[in-house]
Each structure stands twice: as structure tokens, then as C-alpha cells.
Amino acid sequence: MQESKESKLYFSKELLGWYETAKRDLPWRRHRNPYYIWVSEIMLQQTRVDTVIPYFQRFIERFPTVQALAEAPEEDVLKCWEGLGYYSRARNLQAAAQQVMERHGGIVPDNKKDVSALKGVGPYTSGAILSIAYNQPEPAVDGNVMRVLSRYFLIEEDIMKTGTRTLMEDLATELIPQGRAGDFNQALMELGALICTPKSPQCLICPVMAHCAGRLEGAEDRLPVKSKAKPPRPEYRLVALVEGDGEQSGRVFVRRRPDSGLLARMWELPHIPAAAEPGEGAGLPDGPAMDRLAAALGGAGVLAAPQGALMEAEHTFSHIHWNMRVFRFQQVDGRSDLIAVAESASAYEANGDAIGSSSGDDATEYRWITKEDMGELAFPNVFIRILNQYFSTK
DNA sequence: AAATCGGGGAA
DNA sequence: TTCCCAGATTT
Numbered sequence: 001m002q003e004s005k006e007s008k009l010y011f012s013k014e015l016l017g018w019y020e021t022a023k024r025d026l027p028w029r030r031h032r033n034p035y036y037i038w039v040s041e042i043m044l045q046q047t048r049v050d051t052v053i054p055y056f057q058r059f060i061e062r063f064p065t066v067q068a069l070a071e072a073p074e075e076d077v078l079k080c081w082e083g084l085g086y087y088s089r090a091r092n093l094q095a096a097a098q099q100v101m102e103r104h105g106g107i108v109p110d111n112k113k114d115v116s117a118l119k120g121v122g123p124y125t126s127g128a129i130l131s132i133a134y135n136q137p138e139p140a141v142d143g144n145v146m147r148v149l150s151r152y153f154l155i156e157e158d159i160m161k162t163g164t165r166t167l168m169e170d171l172a173t174e175l176i177p178q179g180r181a182g183d184f185n186q187a188l189m190e191l192g193a194l195i196c197t198p199k200s201p202q203c204l205i206c207p208v209m210a211h212c213a214g215r216l217e218g219a220e221d222r223l224p225v226k227s228k229a230k231p232p233r234p235e236y237r238l239v240a241l242v243e244g245d246g247e248q249s250g251r252v253f254v255r256r257r258p259d260s261g262l263l264a265r266m267w268e269l270p271h272i273p274a275a276a277e278p279g280e281g282a283g284l285p286d287g288p289a290m291d292r293l294a295a296a297l298g299g300a301g302v303l304a305a306p307q308g309a310l311m312e313a314e315h316t317f318s319h320i321h322w323n324m325r326v327f328r329f330q331q332v333d334g335r336s337d338l339i340a341v342a343e344s345a346s347a348y349e350a351n352g353d354a355i356g357s358s359s360g361d362d363a364t365e366y367r368w369i370t371k372e373d374m375g376e377l378a379f380p381n382v383f384i385r386i387l388n389q390y391f392s393t394k
Numbered sequence: 395a396a397a398t399c400g401g402g403g404a405a
Numbered sequence: 406t407t408c409c410c411a412g413a414t415t416t
Contacts, residue, residue: 048403050408084400084401085399142412143410162395198405226408262398381401382395
């Protein structure tokens with residue numbers, strides 16, 4: 001990996017020239033607004049450009065300034081992020097906007113110490129903001145950059161290792177042309193996104209192919225070296241879709257998730273864990289599952305009678321795969337069922353499953369909602385799919 | 395160093 | 406199916 005200085009100068013010059021004509025017209029590139037740059041970079045973490053664009057447009061329209069974001073209800077921010085995933089990004093972004101209001105008078109800071117201190121801003125995003133918004137010579141090393149550099153300089157270090165990113169940052173810093181940090185960093189990522197793609201890179205139209213060590217070795221297809229991630233572990237969940245009765249007629253019972261952990265503070269249909277099945281989740285008897293769900297609902301103060309299986313759903317997170325069996329329930333206000341429900345609630349208390357924490361520190365929040373109410377509350381995609389299907393076929 | 399934290403598009 | 410995407414935070 002002893003690349004010559006000429007090779008580096010060639011790389012930077014050719015890449016910058018290519019970028020001038022090849023760069024995409026993206027919403028956050030139309031202004032040099034540090035707030036726009038910041039929001040876009042948070043959204044782009046682990047997320048493709050095409051996915052981000054509509055979210056970015058809506059977000060800026062709704063929260064045009066740092067102050068607007070800082071003062072907005074958290075529920076609105078989460079709703080604007082709904083479907084984009086990694087929801088702590090949204091909550092950290094708003095917390096950081098409040099930091100910027102308090103510490104920096106609403107101006108996105110332009111030095112490494114203060115930018116890196118913002119919640120949700122790590123090494124990559126710090127470098128991206130400083131270079132793109134303020135043209136400072138800081139590296140912005142993401143997955144694209146590591147792929148491009150590992151190929152061009154034939155670096156065979158595992159990019160999953162911590163030390164490799166530091167090595168890449170040092171190299172990327174050397175490559176930044178004087179006074180062109182913003183364009184160069186974006187050019188590096190643009191090349192990774194458009195030409196130097198993970199599979200079947202377009203070497204023949206690459207602006208730096210002539211001196212690409214990886215390609216000259218015929219090694220572009222096995223670079224970058226990356227250790228495999230663990231597959232998500234399966235989990236089985238029993239989900240309750242409870243139709244309201246009386247005052248709650250036409251509404252569905254939902255709850256809000258805890259303040260931390262998976263899908264923090266998002267709304268969802270209540271569900272409880274089911275034993276892991278050695279085979280398939282399907283084809284199991286509905287009776288015991290519905291009984292357990294009814295008991296758990298009783299523990300949350302909802303008297304409901306099972307109406308049968310509604311659908312099955314799957315959802316994959318980064319580290320968990322949910323296999324969900326959804327059951328329909330009918331809320332029961334009738335006095336005749338009070339005794340039976342009270343008994344099942346008692347049985348539930350003795351059990352371990354939880355719909356709501358009956359004795360926890362902070363009580364779980366519940367609501368009965370209509371289809372229209374979904375427009376105000378943020379749900380994970382899997383529950384949006386279930387609820388939309390239910391409301392559309394009802 | 396390893397786990398946690400979403401969702402979807404491309405092959 | 407598998408990969409991986411303009412990663413950060415927590416353990």
C-alpha cells in the first residue's frame with residue numbers, strides 16, 4: 001500500500017474535476033445552510049439518498065430553522081421521522097437543536113469541539129458538517145469513502161474494525177485539496193454512490209481508474225474487506241388488535257413504547273412475547289395465544305373477548321426478526337364478563353408477561369384511536385401496515 | 395470490541 | 406435471499 005504522492009494528487013484532481021459535472025442536484029445542495037446540511041447528514045446515516053429526499057423536504061418545511069425544531073413538540077418530530085428508522089436520530093437531533101439554541105444562539109457551530117459535542121453527531125457527521133457547511137479540511141469517512149479508498153489504494157484492512165476508520169481518516173485528510181474540502185468530501189462519496197458501487201463497480205467510466213491499485217490488481221470485487229454481521233435473532237410476538245366498544249366504538253387500542261430501547265417512544269399495538277418455536281410460527285393453536293393476550297390486556301385494564309386470528313406479520317430490524325401473529329379482540333363493557341376478566345387479570349399478575357407495567361415506575365400510556373388519529377402519532381412501519389390493512393378491510 | 399438501534403432498495 | 410446504505414451510542 002505504498003501509494004505515491006503523484007497517485008494521490010492525481011486522485012484528488014481527477015475526482016474533483018469529475019464531481020463538477022457528475023454531481024447530483026440534491027435538496028440540501030441547493031443552499032449552503034448549515035442547518036440543512038446538518039439535518040441531511042443525520043438523515044443520511046445508514047440511509048440511501050433516494051429514501052431521504054422526501055423526508056428532508058417535509059422536515060425542512062415543517063421545521064425550517066434550528067429554533068423551530070428546538071421548540072417543536074417531540075411527537076411532531078417523531079411523526080416527521082416515521083418510517084425512516086433509527087428514531088433516536090430524530091430525538092437526538094431535536095435535543096441538539098436545543099443545545100445550539102442555548103449554547104450558540106441558534107447558529108450551528110463551526111469548530112470541531114462544539115460540533116462533535118452535539119447529540120447524534122459522531123466522527124463522520126462532524127467532518128461532514130465542518131467540510132460541507134464551512135469548507136474546513138476535516139475528513140468525512142463513511143461507508144462509501146472506505147470502499148473507494150480501500151479499492152483505489154488497495155487497503156485490505158477489515159473496515160468493520162475501529163482502527164481502520166482512523167487509518168482512512170488520516171488518508172482522506174491528506175487527499176483534501178487546498179480550499180476544496182467540501183467539494184472533495186462530497187465527490188468521494190458521490191463516486192462511491194454512483195461509480196464505485198458495492199457490487200459490479202463501473203470501473204470503465206471511473207475518473208480515477210488509471211491509477212486504481214485495486215482494479216490494476218483485479219481486486220475490486222473483493223474489496224473492501226468486511227467481516228460479516230450476525231444474522232438477526234428470531235422473536236415471536238402475539239399482537240392484540242382490540243376494537244373499542246361503547247364510547248370507544250370504532251377505535252383501536254394502542255400504547256406508547258418506553259423512553260429507551262427499541263423503537264423508543266413510538267406507538268404500537270400491544271403485544272406480548274410467545275415462546276420461540278422450533279419450526280414455524282404458523283399452524284399453532286389460536287386458543288392458548290388468545291387466552292394469554294386477553295389476560296395481558298386485562299392487566300392493562302382492558303376487558304376484551306377474543307374474536308380470532310386476523311393476520312400474520314413479519315418485521316426485520318438490524319438485530320431482531322419479529323414473527324407476529326395478530327388477533328382481533330372486541331372490548332367488553334358488559335357487566336357479565338367482569339368476573340371472568342378479573343380472574344384472568346389476576347392470573348396475569350401472577351404471570352410474567354406485560355402489556356402495561358402495573359407496578360412500574362412510569363405507567364405505560366394508552367389511547368383509543370381512529371384511523372385519522374394515526375396522522376398525529378408516530379408508529380413503526382410494521383404497525384402501520386397492520387393498521388392500514390385492518391382499517392381498509394373493515 | 396461488541397451490541398444496540400430501522401427500514402428499504404438493489405442484485 | 407443477501408448486502409448495505411453520507412453511523413452513533415451504549416455496554
